Amino acid sequence: MSSLDDIAGSARAGTLYGIGVGPGDVRYLTLRAAGLVRSVDVVAYFAKRGLEGNARRIVTPLIDMGRHELRLEYPLTEEVPVADISYRTQIADFYRRAADSISAHLRDGRSVGLLAEGDPFFYGSFMHMWRRLERDHPVEVVPGVTGxxxxxxxxxxxxxxxxxxxxxxxxxxxxxxxxxxxxxxxxxxxxxxxxxxxxxxxxxxxxxxxxxxxxxxxxxxxxxxxxxxxxxxxxxxxxxxxxxxxxxxxxx
Missing domain, CATH: 3.30.950.10 (Tetrapyrrole methylase, C-terminal domain)
Structure with missing residues (x-):
């Protein structure tokens, strides 16, 4: 009989994974998502300044001490209106730098799991990374239970x-x-x-x-x-x- 790890599968070198971690309860992760959280070389996640990051909080029970993590901290949250040109400029620059950081790991042959609350392709910041990186690196998107x-x-x-x-x-x-x-x-x-x-x-x-x-x-x-x-x-x-x-x- 196959083990859960065999069913979930492991991460491939140099691949970016958009991992849907569901709405908040870690038990709602798919087998594939849970397996990748445990096996990727780098666990990456977005977070607001001074906060843990909800996606990271959700998967805490699956992450052992000493894992390589990449925290991508938003430069602003609600200080500037979304329609303001300053917001768009700063957030676009942030996404560019975040993509560069992820790309560096991928080029060095490390697998990166970018955590996404809910589903990666549903109102998620992961999409901005996907748009910037999917032409140059292998990408797998793991669907998640939406909020x-x-x-x-x-x-x-x-x-x-x-x-x-x-x-x-x-x-x-x-x-x-x-x-x-x-x-x-x-x-x-x-x-x-x-x-x-x-x-x-x-x-x-x-x-x-x-x-x-x-x-x-x-x-x-x-x-x-x-x-x-x-x-x-x-x-x-x-x-x-x-x-x-x-x-x-x-x-x-």
Whole structure:
């Protein structure tokens, strides 16, 4: 009988792995993801200044002392608006330098596992590394359980029924745009809530969906919170918060 390590497979020299580590609970990693976290030469991860980095925190039980780690620290978070040219300049330069650091390891024949919260190809910083490196280095992307999937599961909220169409919207959109899109959807997930919570709540109410909306904070993590959005009276949520609007299609 094959061992779990045989099933998961090991890392190949000089290869970049985008490893989806799921929504927060380490038990939701795939076998492939867990195997690579344990076998890559370098464990790389993004983090905000002064913080551990959530992707790194998730895989802590899988990392032995002494592992070679590459911390990629964002130069800024919310100090500068995303639309500001200064933000775009600084973050583009950061991604270039991060890609150069990863590339150096790959050229030296080391495998690099870049951790990604949720799924690497879904609103993830990994995509910026993939775009810069996939032409010059072997890359394997390991899918992960998305944050929204973890949230609707923990909220006990089936998100789509029958022919429901799911819309995924960023809370950074203008209030009128959010309200218009929500008014035309069957089911919705609103991400990037954070400081946008009051605006998003108003847009949902304007679309007539407030009674169906659920606020989920840190889904699958130890300190998760799930409450009806109508009961949320605070001004902002943490980075790991989203709003679910389950569909109401035909349930057989």
């Amino acid at each position: 929204m999937s973890g949230c609707w599961t923990r909220a006990n909220a089936p998100i789509t029924w029958g022919d429901d169409i799911l819309s995924v919207l960023p809370g950074t959109l203008a209030e009128d745009v959010l309200a218009d899109r929500l008014a035309r959807c069957d089911a919705a997930v609103i991400m990037k809530v954070g400081r946008n919570l009051p605006k998003v709540k108003r847009a949902i109410a304007s679309a007539g969906l407030l009674a169906r909306a659920l606020y989920v904070e840190r889904g699958t993590m130890e300190d998760q919170r799930v409450v009806p959005l109508a009961e949320c009276d605070w001004e902002r949520g943490p980075y790991f918060s989203m709003i679910l609007i389950p569909g109401q299609g035909r349930a057989l």
